[in-house]
Amino acid sequence: MRRWSLALAALLTGLLVTGRADAQDKAASMGSMTMPGMTQATPDTSASRAYAKANADMMQGMSVKMSGDPDRDFVTMMIAHHEGAIDMAKVELDHGHDPILRKLAENVISAQTSEIKEMKAWQQRHPR
Template structure:
C-alpha cells in the first residue's frame, strides 16, 4: 500500500478471504480511507466493513494503527525538521505499540526478541527526537 505519494488502495478481507471493503486516499493524513470509532465498526472508503476482528491481538494492532495515524495527522509546521521529528516520534510510538502486542500475544521467541529490541531502540529514538524538539523550538510564522 502506498502511503506517501499517489493514490493508496487496499482491500480488507476477513479470515475466510472475503473482501470487506476498499480503502483509498491521497497520501497520508487525508480524512479519506479507514476510520474506526467505538461501536461504529470499521469504515473503508465510505463502506462499512461486515466484521471486525474478534481476536484480541488483531484488535490491538488495529487500535495501535488508528492511534498512530491520528497522532501523525497533526498540522504541518512548514519546517521540514520540526515536522520530521514530530511525525517520526509518533511513528516510532506506533511501532512500540505494535511490539507490545507481539510481546503480549505472540508465541515465536525470535519475533518476541525482535519486538523487545524495537521497544528498546525506538524508545531511545523517541527520546532523542523529543530532546531535539526541546533544543529547537518551532519558530512562529512571520505575519506580513
C-alpha cells in the same frame, strides 16, 4: 497488489499532509479492506483489536498540521510513528508466541524508545 499499495500510499499521504477527518476515517477502515486473493475480513481477536487500536492511535498522532519546517515535521510525525511501533511490539509481546518475533519486538521497543528520547531532545533544543 501494486494498485492497492498505491491507493494506500495516496490515502496515507492525504492523511499526513492534511490531517483531514475523512482521510482518518478511511485509514481506520483499512483493516477491513481485502487485497485480491483474500477471501475474509480480519479476524476479530484481542490481538487484532490491539493492533488496530495501535495503528489508529499512530495515524491520529501523525495527522498533524505541517509547520513548513521539514525537520520539525519529520520529528513530530516520527515520534508518533515510533510510539505506534512500540505499541505494536507490545501487542506482539502480549499475544505472540514466536521467540524470534518476540525478541524483535523487544528490540523495537528498546531502539525506538531511545530514538523518541533523541527526537524529543531535539524538539527541546529547537523551540518554535
